Amino acid sequence: MLKHLTFVLLSSVTTLAFAQDAGWFHIATSSDGNDDYSVKMHSGELTQNKDGQIIEVIVGQVSHKRAQTVEVVKWYVATTDCAQGYGDLVILDIDGNYEGKNAFAQGGKNIASGIASIICKAAKSNGQKSVGGNA
Numbered sequence: 001m002l003k004h005l006t007f008v009l010l011s012s013v014t015t016l017a018f019a020q021d022a023g024w025f026h027i028a029t030s031s032d033g034n035d036d037y038s039v040k041m042h043s044g045e046l047t048q049n050k051d052g053q054i055i056e057v058i059v060g061q062v063s064h065k066r067a068q069t070v071e072v073v074k075w076y077v078a079t080t081d082c083a084q085g086y087g088d089l090v091i092l093d094i095d096g097n098y099e100g101k102n103a104f105a106q107g108g109k110n111i112a113s114g115i116a117s118i119i120c121k122a123a124k125s126n127g128q129k130s131v132g133g134n135a
Contacts, residue, residue: 023040023041024041025039025118026038027114027118028114028115034066036063039059039118039119040058040059040060044057045057046123049076049090054080056082056119058074058075058118059094073092075115075119076092077104081120082120082123085106087116089102089119
């Protein structure tokens with residue numbers, strides 16, 4: 001499943017839409033239309049990773065239409081990556097175990113960039129001073 005998720009996160013985005021549905025905020029649909037990516041509203045948390053980096057973590061889900069499955073994960077971005085506008089979107093299972101990472105860049109056309117954009121906005125709204133270069 002990790003290889004599939006990583007491939008899809010790197011694929012191009014057909015839809016970068018922001019719509020609310022029962023507490024979930026739709027972010028993107030894969031270019032083949034098979035996978036929908038959403039974040040759980042109000043699930044953002046500013047915390048530290050094992051390396052001591054300040055990160056914003058959010059609960060997400062990937063709905064796989066063909067397989068008729070839904071995968072619930074956590075995604076995070078280091079606030080320093082948010083401030084510089086590019087870096088890694090880290091994927092964790094729901095228990096917080098590392099599953100992989102994908103590169104993102106602000107304004108990028110891959111799904112990881114769309115997810116990271118939402119996470120970085122959440123971090124900024126949490127008032128983290130290092131976000132946006134205001135350290």
